[in-house]
Amino acid sequence: MFLSLAPTLTFAASLLFMLVANTQQSPVVAPVVAPTTAQTTQNKSAADATVWKIDDTHSMGLFRVQHSGAGMFWGRFDGVTGIITTSGIPTGTLALDVSIDTNSVSSANKDLDGHLRSPDFFSVKEFPTMTFVSTSSKKLPGNMWEVSGNLTMHGVTKLITTNVEMTGQAESPRGKKIGFEAVFTIDRSEFGMSYGVEKNAIGNSVRITVALEAGSS
């Protein structure tokens, strides 16, 4: 009798397993684009490496996009956190690990902020953060670096390269401070944010400015 019940029990067990597995189901994860195979410069973990913690009060992200083919619309992000690692500044290497809270998006218009947070744009419930993790840096003349890294936004990761300027260094009673600024342009449709692009209501090209201030105790 047990042998005749075995297939039924096996099927029931499989069904139960699938139901249990479903409760552990994680949200859909977007595929990650691997960085290019270009030679990367590993950051030195030498004794002179300094780790700077980004000050989220004095750091921000700004974006600019064309609206209706006419004026430029600006918005900002305030929840900027992360780590900057420098080695041998001002001549050495630079590494960035920056995270931005997408829910902090602000346009100074509450209704518009709600729209920006919706799946029409940043879909903050699915993608609460956007990140930039550098993979290599190259010192340029002056206080400039050329930094390459993975920008992850709206579930899509793409390798970008941007110039990063060190805007200053200072000593304060609370410790050392350092500042950086980067300006780069992306096509938002490549990151799955295409609302309004086809209808030319909102531009595809977005200029992003990231201003960072970090401290080291």
Added chain:
Amino acid sequence: MEMQILLFGIALPSFVGAAFGIWFMRRKQAGRLDCFVGLALATTLFLSAMSEDSLIQFMALNRWLWFPISMLLGAVVVGAGLLFAQSPLTRTLVVLASTISAAILLNIPSWEIFTNRLFLGVGAATSAIFLAQVVKRRANISTYIALSLSLIGPSVLVMLSGFAKLAIPIGAVSFCLGIISLVHIAIQSKSLDHAVGLSGAVVIASIAAFGAATGFGYDTTNLPISSWVIAAIAPLGLWLGELPMIRSRPTLSAWARICGCAILAATAILIAALFLSSNSHSLSE
């Protein structure tokens, strides 16, 4: 941009859905193809959603597209099931299978837990069964108008939460039902007496419930839950026309059905609008 949204997001999908829906309703040879009226409505929703977002992207990125996909699946399940289900018990099981299979697919924010989606599917099935009771008895123009108005509730609510890409497809289905009611009036055909049938009732109840659930899942404006719940059950406003003192009077019953759905939809919208307005005032103080 607005003209393109009106054309590709609302008008075209609505006319396609209405054409199929009316065709299914007219085919009375076995009176059985009306089980696919729901599929016509789900097709409207799907086509409108696809015009707002690319199908190619959705596997990786845009989880909200599981909503129109799940509605399409639910419509196919209920349509195919009703072809063979004859007894009330089997038809009820078909309705349950339809809404639960749709709920399983709806893996969106705030609804990742499977049992929560299961409860949502059971709730939608209950709503559909109650809705079907009235739809079966009242297969006339007022029912279409009432159901069309009921879907305006979740559509506007979703729009108020800032999610235009979801609001437009739900609005397209509302518009589709409106077109069908106009066709009823225009051709005065007695052969269109199947109305939306059980399949249509299941899909309409599901669109209201799952549409509100999807909007709630993505909502970042923190609209009151009561507004989402009322929007989800707005089609049940048809029951106002079934009150004992009203149902025996056809004209009064028709108006009561329309008002019942309109009142529920308007209440949901009003709660949300008042909430958003009070939030704006408190920020400016």
